[in-house]
Amino acid sequence: MSPPRKAQPPSFSTQEFRAALGMFATGVTIxxxxxxxGGVxxxxxxxxxxxxxDPPLVLWSLSRAAASLAAFSKGSHYAINVLAADQKPLAERFALSGVxxxxxxxxxxxSGGAPxxxxxxxTFECFNRSRYEEGDHVIFVGEVERCTHRPGVPPLLFHGGRFYTEHPL
Known part of the structure; x- marks a missing residue:
């Protein structure tokens, strides 16, 4: 018997899917x-x-409805800034529109002028290597030209719709 060529329709709502995804704790970036x-x-x-x-590659995704999609798609470089625990207000501000x-x-x-x-x-300073349209998002793959980190600085975390800071077990 050959494997199916197409996924079955989802057996869950969009809200259920978001809630399940929220159980995966992530870092927060800008x-x-x-x-x-030349604007930022x-x-x-x-x-x-x-x-x-090898080569050093990272990815992130952006909604196809995002106002900034064209700028990110056309630009040669971007920076992924992994936020520290004390940067929660910055994470909240950069998540808003109209401010x-x-x-x-x-x-x-x-690199390439990316802030x-x-x-x-x-931080990961990336050349905008490739893009893939999947569903309602575009997946960006960046080739890292420079990276830095600050040892001992706790990261900002996100889980279940809330921000957290790192606490060792």
């Missing part, structure tokens, strides 16, 4: 880049993951 006009853009994302050590996300935010110029946020637990 992905930043430059627009074609950024958004909070927890869809970050490693892909490969000045960049007011009083310190950053330096990274690298001050105070992050780690």
């Amino acid at each position: 992905v930043t880049a430059r627009t074609p006009q 853009i950024g958004l909070t994302a927890n869809s970050f993951n490693s892909v490969s050590l 000045d996300r960049w007011k009083d935010v310190g950053f330096t110029e990274g 690298v946020l001050h105070g992050s637990a780690a």
